[in-house]
Amino acid sequence: MKAICTRFFLHTLLASGLLAIPAWSQTAFDPSRASQAIRPDISAQPLLRDEPTGPRGLADENNFAISTPGDSDLGQQLILKRQEKLQPFSVTLDSAEYFTDNAFDTHTDRRKDWFYVGGISAGWQPRLSNRVYFDASLAQHWFRYADFSELDYEEGEALAGVIVVMPELWNTLWHLHYYYERITQGMDNKPIYQTHTIRAGVQKNIIIDRLNSINISALAAWSVAASPSELRRHEYSLFAAWNLRLFRQLFFTASYRLGYYDYLNLEDREDWYHNFGVALSYRPKDWLELAVSWNYSLNRSNIDVFSYDAQLVGPAISLKAKF
Numbered sequence: 001m002k003a004i005c006t007r008f009f010l011h012t013l014l015a016s017g018l019l020a021i022p023a024w025s026q027t028a029f030d031p032s033r034a035s036q037a038i039r040p041d042i043s044a045q046p047l048l049r050d051e052p053t054g055p056r057g058l059a060d061e062n063n064f065a066i067s068t069p070g071d072s073d074l075g076q077q078l079i080l081k082r083q084e085k086l087q088p089f090s091v092t093l094d095s096a097e098y099f100t101d102n103a104f105d106t107h108t109d110r111r112k113d114w115f116y117v118g119g120i121s122a123g124w125q126p127r128l129s130n131r132v133y134f135d136a137s138l139a140q141h142w143f144r145y146a147d148f149s150e151l152d153y154e155e156g157e158a159l160a161g162v163i164v165v166m167p168e169l170w171n172t173l174w175h176l177h178y179y180y181e182r183i184t185q186g187m188d189n190k191p192i193y194q195t196h197t198i199r200a201g202v203q204k205n206i207i208i209d210r211l212n213s214i215n216i217s218a219l220a221a222w223s224v225a226a227s228p229s230e231l232r233r234h235e236y237s238l239f240a241a242w243n244l245r246l247f248r249q250l251f252f253t254a255s256y257r258l259g260y261y262d263y264l265n266l267e268d269r270e271d272w273y274h275n276f277g278v279a280l281s282y283r284p285k286d287w288l289e290l291a292v293s294w295n296y297s298l299n300r301s302n303i304d305v306f307s308y309d310a311q312l313v314g315p316a317i318s319l320k321a322k323f
Contacts, residue, residue, distance in 0.1 A: 026105035096316035114146040131165040195226040
């Protein structure tokens with residue numbers, strides 16, 4: 001089996017002209033897997049954009065009125081905030097710089113490098129009924145490596161589906177989406193990878209108190225088609241994160257994602273993927289977020305050459321607008 005995989009992988013490198021890349025580069029072989037290390041999962045983000053602005057559902061605490069001599073008669077007075085009108089459109093600009101100790105995501109022959117990730121995303125999320133939302137988004141990101149420019153690529157994404165609020169099922173959010181991903185090396189080039197996927201999942205935010213919350217989610221992604229066909233796979237994942245408000249605008253998050261990848265056309269390849277992460281984010285404005293994060297990825301495959309581990313650390317900034 002390993003000999004067959006070796007021949008296939010070397011043929012892939014020859015066809016793409018990437019002989020300078022270490023022999024078992026997961027990043028070059030499947031850039032979509034490499035990009036998931038800095039975006040552990042789509043389900044890691046709050047599904048509804050009109051939820052509280054703090055990470056994973058932590059809302060700003062309400063303010064209490066200044067105490068007065070009449071409080072003994074009136075009781076403590078809470079100032080309620082006005083409910084803002086739903087703003088279905090959103091645009092986000094993000095920019096980040098990361099250091100990795102395994103740029104090629106190889107089983108051996110590790111190489112260190114810095115790489116830049118920047119992009120733009122736009123979303124539309126109108127409310128269709130009291131508990132149903134339509135959800136659509138487009139995104140484009142650029143990945144640029146400092147020393148190993150042969151790994152540079154661009155990632156385009158499109159998503160459309162529905163989100164259903166289910167208060168009778170422990171206040172969970174359920175979603176069903178069509179997802180398309182396209183990766184190129186040069187915007188005018190033919191895609192080196194593209195996939196059509198049906199995604200379904202559930203998300204639950206647990207508010208412990210005004211400083212602590214937990215986010216858990218499950219996602220299944222079934223591949224409809226992929227090119228090259230050897231990279232067609234079904235994906236199943238579980239995600240959990242603990243969020244702590246350190247100060248009014250400063251948040252700490254610790255997260256873990258477990259993923260299972262079932263490749264349909266690559267010698268019965270099966271991967272178990274673990275991603276551990278911590279992040280510190282500062283939100284001085286509703287439209288601005290500054291963050292620094294560390295992630296450790298551990299991939300274990302039944303084909304040894306596809307097993308690897310890598311660390312990522314770096315700062316990020318994002319600008320968000322709603323209208």
